[in-house]
Amino acid sequence: MCSWCWGFSPILDAIVQRYQRLVPIHMMLGGLRPGNTKPFDADKRAYILHHWRAVYERTRQPFNFTFRMPSDFTYDTEPPSRAVKVVRQLVPTLEFVYLKAVQEAFYVKNRDVTCGIVLREIAESLEVDPVQFSELFQDPQIKNETWGEFAQAREWGVDGFPTILGRHSMGRSILMHGYQDLDQLTPIIDSWLTCGNEIST
Secondary structure (H helix, E strand, O other): OOHHHHHHHHHHHHHHHHHOOOOOEEOOOOOOOOOOOOEOOHHHHHHHHHHHHHHHHHHOOOOOOOOOOOOOOEOOOHHHHHHHHHHHHHOHHHHHHHHHHHHHHHHOOOOOOOOHHHHHHHHHHOOOOHHHHHHHHOOHHHHHHHHHHHHHHHHOOOOOOOEEEEEEOOEEEEEEEOOOOHHHHHHHHHHHOOOOOEEEO
C-alpha cells in the first residue's frame, strides 16, 4: 500500500505473466505504515499528494488527487495487508488480483481501505466468501502472521517499496529496490534466473 507500488502494478502484472510458468513468484507484505495512528493533517495531505503526482508523472497510473478522506483518517497499512493475507489463504489465485483491487480502491476511488467493511466488499466483488473473509480478517492469528511477515521483510533487507527479491538455495539477493520500468527490470530478472529459482515481490 504505497503509491510507488500502485505505480508499479502494471509492471508487476507483466512480471507475473512473463515468469509465472518459469519460477515460483511469491508476494511478501512489507508494511509501509503499519499501526499508524496519526490522522492526516493538511501538511500530511499535501506531502502525500506531492508523492502521488510524482508517481503519476513517471508511471501514468491513475490517481484521485482530491483525496477526500475524513479528517480522522489514519494511513494504517496493516489492515489492507492483512486482507491480502486473508485472500491468499482463502483463494490463493486471487492474491495479486485482490491487491490491485485494493490499491485501485484507495488511489483511484478514494475508498478507506483501512476499514474492514470496505476490504470485505472488495473481496466479495471478486467472489470471495464474505463470511469467511470477515472471520479470518478478525482472527488474531492472521494479524500476528501479518506482523510477522512485515518483520521478515525487514530481516531480509527490505526497507523501501516496491522491492523484488531473488531467492535460491544459497540465499537471497535484492533484484530491485524502488520503482523501475519493465525494460530495465527484465534483464536483471533474466540474469538472476540463470542461477536463482524464486522471485519474491
